[in-house]
Amino acid sequence: MKIIAIIGARPQFIKHFPFEKACVDRLDLKTIHTGQHYDENMSAIFFKQLGMRKPDYMLNVGSDNHGAQTAKMMVQIEKILLEEKPNGVVVYGDTNSTLAGALVASKLHIPVFHIEAGLRSFNKKMPEEINRVLTDHVSSCLFTPSKIASANLEKEGLVEGVYEVGDIMKDLVVYVEENELLKPFKEESYYYATLHRPYNTDDDSRLRYVLDSLNSLNKKVVFPIHPRTKNNMSVFDLNIEKFTNIEFISPQSYIDNLSYLVHSEGLITDSGGMQKEAYWLNKKCITLRTETEWVETLIGGNNILLFNDLSTLDKELVTVGENWNEELYGDGTASEKIVSRILSY
Template sequence: MKKMITIVGARPQFIKVAPVSRVLRQTYQELLVNTGQHYDFNMSGVFFEELQIPRPDYNLEVGSHTHGKQTGMMLGAIEEILMKEKPDGVLVYGDTNSTLAGALAASKLHIPLFHIEAGLRSYNRQMPEEINRVMTDHLSNLLFAPTERAVHNLALENIKHNVRLSGDVMYDAVRYNYELARSKFDVSNLGQSKGSYYLCTIHRAENTDQPTRLKAIINSLFGLEIPVLLPLHPRTHKILKGLGLMEEIHKHKHIKLMEPVSYLEMIILEMEAKGIITDSGGVQKEAYFAKVPCFTLRDETEWEETVETGWNTLVNPLTMDLNKVMNQKRMSSYKDDLYGNGHASQQIVSQLDAFFG
């Protein structure tokens, strides 16, 4: 039996691992490495319980540091694990520092590297995620692209071989978990009903690390006319407090602050919202799956398909009136197969089988 090491460390990766691991472990020995890039329980540990992911075989507990220090700490620790375990392959997901550290460690030890969610591009090199995903793609032995656009992006960089159009594993996860989520959570417990609120998430450095931009986002939320549910990432909470914005938020009763929510609860909050305001790549896609209008607080997105279909609108809070944008009529067309057929995990494992022959 082939041995695979899967490296995760941030919230979106826990979600993506669940459906793939379910299929992978039928024929492979999988060891799970949690770098601890997100270390708050509600941002990591709860997913292992909710999504029935096996507990990690290794917990690195790296925590929050500067990008260089965090990536370096992960790289050294992952290298030691790979040298000890001698896996046949390494699986990485997405575009986090954990992804890049795993990719570097595997490539330097000449261990086959497989990148799930390859080919995404925002074409903004100021985003650390863009650097991570580009470097990982160029190091990978097999690249699993979620969309036709991702395949095209790779071809533009002359990556044409060993690219597989797999579909999106996040679509697998939403399809699998929606009924479970409905059985556990109800927005009425938050005093809301379907379509009575907006859901907002803010965590990207391009927003949180620029005080003028972050203040503009918060001021935009103040101008909205219905409740805004705002689950706060711990880092965002700390920055808002440091800027003195938490006091202002508390004055606006329609802004409903929440602790970070579990993945299953997030699915329900997304499905029942009137609209979603976010800077998260994953939430943009989940909004599309939920057929809920999304307003992305960024100047570009790696999920251009959601904009082209009319379900997602890019909003620069410094130059655009969020309330006005959200109330504009828009043409939208929904494509059921935009992100595959919900069986990306099976496609990926089948291609791994072919790779190993």
């Protein structure tokens, strides 16, 4: 069977690596990289550091408004699918690359296999929510990470072809730990922070408030600065040197990012994937959002949602979580289960 996988953004490289490994000698896998993320540390280094195969197609779409970016992807993906005639198309998560691939494949009557299906934030202002809902409704196989994700699909009338396999991102965390790939860092106490979502970065007063809150914490904050955040800080005239308690560093590779998290005293983020990584690594997480798709991480206070009032940030970071569930989102073998299901399909 020939399968084409579509990737384009940092979270998808993380998900693709275990799937690529599981496909060896089982599926003829080709990869399209849309180029949605093109920063060296957010894209190319994944292939170098993890030994991932070079993508078969590089589209180099780059950044643009949602409509223009998605349309550019669709035009190029359609040409490739018409030429390759795959038996199925794999898409991951909820980015514009995900939606573009799913729409093109479904209109060409090619089965769509959606990895990380069923997630819902129930916030339609998030472009990711639109992408994931639409992708689920054109997919032939929906691979969910949890019972809640499967139940979300059932509420929308999607019951055929739904398989609860666990979270494929956990496969890579397990792989990194088992192969002792995490890097040692100097013994120092710090919090780790990541920030990139529009509602935290695109408004002058909001971004200023978040950075001021981080700057006032009682521990140093190590902050790999996303290109979007860095650009907006410049636009809003927010001088990096003013925030003396924040150590701004460049975007990190997957292993370096995980290493910083492992050695930290806790995480402050608006990322989806890092909420899970913090949970699996038993790190307290503060999510700067009003909602999360990963609602299971909130159980026992291991992950806390904060948004409007960040004055309790210090207090919440030192509140110890309870009832860590080692089996949350599977056992690290999601990729093997997914490949087996695709073969049986």
